Amino acid sequence: MRLLIAAILIAAPMVAQEIRLPANLEKTLADRASETVDVNLDSNLLQLAGRFLSDKGDEAQAKKIISGLKSIYVKSFEFDKTGEYDQADLEPLRAQLKGPGWSRLVGVSSKKKGENVEIFLRHDTNRVTGMAIISAEPKELTVVSIVGDIDPNQLSELSGHFGIPKIDTKSKKDDD
Amino acid sequence: MDDFERLLEQSLRREAAPFGFEQRVMALTARRRVAWQKWTAIAAMAVLTAGAGWRYEEVRRERAAGESAKAQLETALRITGAKLNKVHQTIDSMNEGF
Numbered sequence: 001m002r003l004l005i006a007a008i009l010i011a012a013p014m015v016a017q018e019i020r021l022p023a024n025l026e027k028t029l030a031d032r033a034s035e036t037v038d039v040n041l042d043s044n045l046l047q048l049a050g051r052f053l054s055d056k057g058d059e060a061q062a063k064k065i066i067s068g069l070k071s072i073y074v075k076s077f078e079f080d081k082t083g084e085y086d087q088a089d090l091e092p093l094r095a096q097l098k099g100p101g102w103s104r105l106v107g108v109s110s111k112k113k114g115e116n117v118e119i120f121l122r123h124d125t126n127r128v129t130g131m132a133i134i135s136a137e138p139k140e141l142t143v144v145s146i147v148g149d150i151d152p153n154q155l156s157e158l159s160g161h162f163g164i165p166k167i168d169t170k171s172k173k174d175d176d
Numbered sequence: 177m178d179d180f181e182r183l184l185e186q187s188l189r190r191e192a193a194p195f196g197f198e199q200r201v202m203a204l205t206a207r208r209r210v211a212w213q214k215w216t217a218i219a220a221m222a223v224l225t226a227g228a229g230w231r232y233e234e235v236r237r238e239r240a241a242g243e244s245a246k247a248q249l250e251t252a253l254r255i256t257g258a259k260l261n262k263v264h265q266t267i268d269s270m271n272e273g274f
Contacts, residue, residue, distance in 0.1 A: 037255065039251055039255075040248075041248055041249060041252065045245045046245070048238075048241060049248070051242060052246045053249075062250065062253055066249065072252045074252040074256070076255055106263055117259060117262055119263060133256065142259060144255065
């Protein structure tokens with residue numbers, strides 16, 4: 001019994017890193033969605049993907065980013081009409097992000113557009129070991145969970161790659 | 177010498193092989209060797225072909241899995257990047273107001 005408790009205590013933080021939509025909610029949302037994106041890559045698949053990425057352009061960028069990652073989970077649902085999910089539906093997800101090590105980095109919400117995007121980071125001493133994004137829009141819900149060593153600078157370098165518009169990170173005031 | 181010894185001597189007497197016996201034996205041995213070599217070659221070819229086919233299938237499967245994983249990764253990075261940039265742009269536009 002003691003061994004079981006010890007095993008659970010050891011395994012709990014590892015499981016806690018993996019932010020997931022509850023299975024029943026995932027199924028409900030998938031049934032209601034007009035389009036679903038489902039990406040679930042573990043370390044083996046990330047390694048395999050890495051072998052097929054070239055050392056040039058976008059793919060070199062991706063290769064650099066995934067080198068320290070353990071898993072990537074992305075669920076994105078697009079709905080034909082609004083009201084297909086409720087903010088309360090996301091509470092079990094947010095509860096996972098209240099676990100040890102997790103902190104909310106930034107939250108952007110627009111009452112006018114009904115959009116709410118939150119970014120959470122998981123820290124382990126001085127390293128970022130996990131990132132989660134919850135993007136709740138009236139007709140779209142996206143959940144991203146990345147586990148592993150993440151360099152936020154590398155992620156910001158995604159702009160200009162993979163069809164994402166290039167963003168000038170220097171503010172206009174700096175230019176003046 | 178009694179009958180028994182005579183019979184024994186007759187039985188053990190060296191006799192010349194029938195005419196062409198040696199050639200027939202040699203020809204038969206050669207035919208068997210050729211047949212054996214032919215079947216060995218066929219078996220080796222079959223093993224090589226099966227091995228090459230198995231390897232080709234393995235490489236094909238690995239490539240398909242790799243390409244699929246790569247496509248999934250690109251989709252994941254595209255979505256993640258787009259969401260991060262949305263936040264970035266919103267914060268930027270808020271800063272511009274100040």
